Amino acid sequence: MKRGILFVGLLVVPVFLLILGCGGEPANELAAAKGALEDARAAEADKYAPEVFTQAENSIAEAEKLIAERKYGEAKKLLMDAKNVAETAASQAVTNKDNTKTEVEDYLAAIDQGMKQLKETQDLAKQWGIPKKQRELTDELAVWNANLEKARAEYDAGEFHSARELAAGVHQDLTAKDSALREAIMAKQK
Numbered sequence: 001m002k003r004g005i006l007f008v009g010l011l012v013v014p015v016f017l018l019i020l021g022c023g024g025e026p027a028n029e030l031a032a033a034k035g036a037l038e039d040a041r042a043a044e045a046d047k048y049a050p051e052v053f054t055q056a057e058n059s060i061a062e063a064e065k066l067i068a069e070r071k072y073g074e075a076k077k078l079l080m081d082a083k084n085v086a087e088t089a090a091s092q093a094v095t096n097k098d099n100t101k102t103e104v105e106d107y108l109a110a111i112d113q114g115m116k117q118l119k120e121t122q123d124l125a126k127q128w129g130i131p132k133k134q135r136e137l138t139d140e141l142a143v144w145n146a147n148l149e150k151a152r153a154e155y156d157a158g159e160f161h162s163a164r165e166l167a168a169g170v171h172q173d174l175t176a177k178d179s180a181l182r183e184a185i186m187a188k189q190k
Helices: 002-023 027-042 050-068 072-127 131-156 160-189
Strands: none
Touching (some): 050 072
16 A cells, blocks of 8 residues: 555656646746847848748747746747747858858959940940940949949948848849840841
8 A cells, every 4th residue: 555655656746846847937948048039139140041030039929928828838848949949040140141241242243244244245335336225324334333332331341131132233233234235236236
């Protein structure tokens, strides 16, 4: 009989301790998840890994609702997941920022090459008497150069995301204009 009571006691005590451990408000888990989210924000995950960052933010917000509803076990699990997701966001942000920096460098090199090519195309257009395209090009070049300077300033400031957007726009417009100018030359040659 004593063995039976001892056996039941050995089962009940760990279950009771487990319930106590899960039953309290997960303050430590909340602090850890919020800390990981702040680390992710410092790594610019909101720019360079926005989907994962938002997932972590939403999980923390949901966990806070669960805490308000006193659903501590669910909140604790959600907060541990949110912490892991925030850490993933921070890691991805570092990688994505490096990749974006490389993309900007590639765009800037391509723009430099594209400007040289456009100059050659522009000279050829002059030879074929295509002045209307020349006037349009002069105005567009001023805009592109201004955006290119902004892209370089953003790059120098470490704002690779906005630098990429500006450089990509200049590259796309430059390439399209060179193609249109070449088509006008080819049409004139026929």
